[in-house]
Amino acid sequence: MAKFNTAIKGTADVLPENSCKWQFVERKLLDTARLFGFEEIRVPVFEHTEVFTKNVGETTDVVQKEMYTFQDKGDRSITLRPEFTAGVVRSVIEHGLVHGALPVKACYVGGCYRYEKPQAGRMREFHQFGAEMFGAADPAADAEMILFADSVLKSVGVNNISLEINSIGCPECRGKYHEALKAYFASRKDELCDTCKDRLERNPMRILDCKSPVCKEIADKAPVMLDYLCDECSEHFEGVKEHLNAVGLSFTVNPKIVRGLDYYTKTVFEFVSGDIGAQSTVLGGGRYDGLVDQMGGPKMPSLGFAMGLERLIMVLESQGAEFPEPQKPDIYIGTMGKAAKLKSTEICTMLRNEGFIAVTDVTGRSVKAQMKYADKIGAVFSTVIGDDEINNGKCVLKNMLTGEQKELGLGSELMSALYDAQISKALDAITDSTEGLEKLLG
Ligand code: ATP
Ligand code: MG
Numbered sequence: 001m002a003k004f005n006t007a008i009k010g011t012a013d014v015l016p017e018n019s020c021k022w023q024f025v026e027r028k029l030l031d032t033a034r035l036f037g038f039e040e041i042r043v044p045v046f047e048h049t050e051v052f053t054k055n056v057g058e059t060t061d062v063v064q065k066e067m068y069t070f071q072d073k074g075d076r077s078i079t080l081r082p083e084f085t086a087g088v089v090r091s092v093i094e095h096g097l098v099h100g101a102l103p104v105k106a107c108y109v110g111g112c113y114r115y116e117k118p119q120a121g122r123m124r125e126f127h128q129f130g131a132e133m134f135g136a137a138d139p140a141a142d143a144e145m146i147l148f149a150d151s152v153l154k155s156v157g158v159n160n161i162s163l164e165i166n167s168i169g170c171p172e173c174r175g176k177y178h179e180a181l182k183a184y185f186a187s188r189k190d191e192l193c194d195t196c197k198d199r200l201e202r203n204p205m206r207i208l209d210c211k212s213p214v215c216k217e218i219a220d221k222a223p224v225m226l227d228y229l230c231d232e233c234s235e236h237f238e239g240v241k242e243h244l245n246a247v248g249l250s251f252t253v254n255p256k257i258v259r260g261l262d263y264y265t266k267t268v269f270e271f272v273s274g275d276i277g278a279q280s281t282v283l284g285g286g287r288y289d290g291l292v293d294q295m296g297g298p299k300m301p302s303l304g305f306a307m308g309l310e311r312l313i314m315v316l317e318s319q320g321a322e323f324p325e326p327q328k329p330d331i332y333i334g335t336m337g338k339a340a341k342l343k344s345t346e347i348c349t350m351l352r353n354e355g356f357i358a359v360t361d362v363t364g365r366s367v368k369a370q371m372k373y374a375d376k377i378g379a380v381f382s383t384v385i386g387d388d389e390i391n392n393g394k395c396v397l398k399n400m401l402t403g404e405q406k407e408l409g410l411g412s413e414l415m416s417a418l419y420d421a422q423i424s425k426a427l428d429a430i431t432d433s434t435e436g437l438e439k440l441l442g
Helices: 019-035 049-056 061-066 085-094 139-155 171-186 194-202 204-209 213-220 231-246 309-318 338-353 367-376 387-392 412-441
Strands: 046-048 069-071 077-080 104-113 125-134 161-167 265-273 281-287 302-308 331-335 358-360 381-385 394-399 405-409
Touching: 019 104, 019 125, 019 139, 019 309, 046 049, 046 085, 049 061, 049 077, 049 085, 085 104, 085 125, 085 302, 125 139, 125 309, 139 161, 139 231, 139 265, 139 281, 139 302, 161 231, 171 194, 171 204, 194 204, 204 213, 231 265, 265 302, 281 309, 302 309, 331 338, 331 367, 338 358, 338 381, 338 387, 338 412, 367 381, 381 387, 381 412, 387 394, 394 412, 405 412
Parallel strands: 331 358, 331 381
Antiparallel strands: 046 077, 069 077, 104 125, 125 302, 161 265, 265 281, 281 302, 381 394, 394 405
16 A cells, blocks of 8 residues: 555554444543543644643653644644643633632543654554643642542543552752752763763653663662652642542552653652553653743642553453443335335434434445345344335334344334334343342342
8 A cells, every 4th residue: 555545653543343442431531520520621732832842841752852843834833732731731821710710620632642653552643531620739639630530440440550659849859859869870870871861961850760671770779759858748748648548549659650741749640550561651640830830820739640542442452341332223224216215314314313323225226235234234123115115104124133024104113113122122231230230249
């Protein structure tokens, strides 16, 4: 195939047969968000480049290496969002939400763009679900975000995922830590990768996030931020842990978590899965008390998290999770002749208005070919109408699974047969779930 007829490296198509997985996941995420009092915010896919360079951090991998940046025809520098937070902060300041009822709680879902080396769980176009809370300084807010993230993962059926938390302090206590870190890494400078040699001068904490095995090993013995927290940050971290313990959410404190973006302060956290290989962080987040202020808004303690939907779906697939099947057509109506085509369109419209999935022939092919198609698309019932059926006002409805056939009137009788089928399907589902429940209860 010609190169231009294939999807760009690092992007993926979601085909109709798979989109139900995505719809299921997105529906669950937004439903869970609502339970926590979050409503969706939609921001543009692209922003002025400075929204990201100035706020995500000049020394981060995202800004240094991964952004899709271009000049538009008006000679502006534009960047496709590599993440949502900066754009969401821009939006809530621009529209004055930060001066309204606080905290502001907003969630989002959509595509992100990073020029990375594509591999399993690492794409150039990927999708995030995330949430932000503006105007809440209390550790209860950190705990609520973590609990929200946990509920989101549970709502789609993820098992076996661990929560790791850390505190990376505030600009005050981090100053001293940076010095200690710099001194430690300087003593092993020769062994660091070239990028980390550069990071040593510009932002030594980035080295803790390096993916190179040698740097990782060196970082293992580096001083940890937790030993340098000021009283306020330390108390805050204790408060977060206390809240998590109170609801019985288990976690480990991992002093290695620093997160890849510059704006974080105090609490940072990740949900990590052992089921999807090297790109194991499904969800990451934390507090960013300085960002709103830095972006021109008021001083406003805030926090958020983001998770990768590709990685989430990979976890679910590797755990053999069940996704809802795409809904099959309730009926396929085959036609013979022009009058039948018109009649079928009329019947389909009536059925669709009642919420049934009704499909009819739009190709003009033979009845045999039409029925083959009905079978392929998994229609629950089929019928064929021609001049006789129109004249009698009756058709033969065939159950595609059992082969059972029944003669019915083309109007209300047909409709009630479809209703009956739906009701018995719903009753079966209830029986299934009560049987499941009874088994569960022994
Ligand atoms: P990583 O350390 O894996 O590069 P990150 O720290 O760059 O992740 P964040 O910016 O925190 O990731 O993004 C939050 C989540 O978005 C990640 O935990 C991951 O699930 C997902 N994600 C990030 N980059 C990619 C990517 N290139 N492809 C797929 N998912 C991604
Ligand atoms: Mg990354």
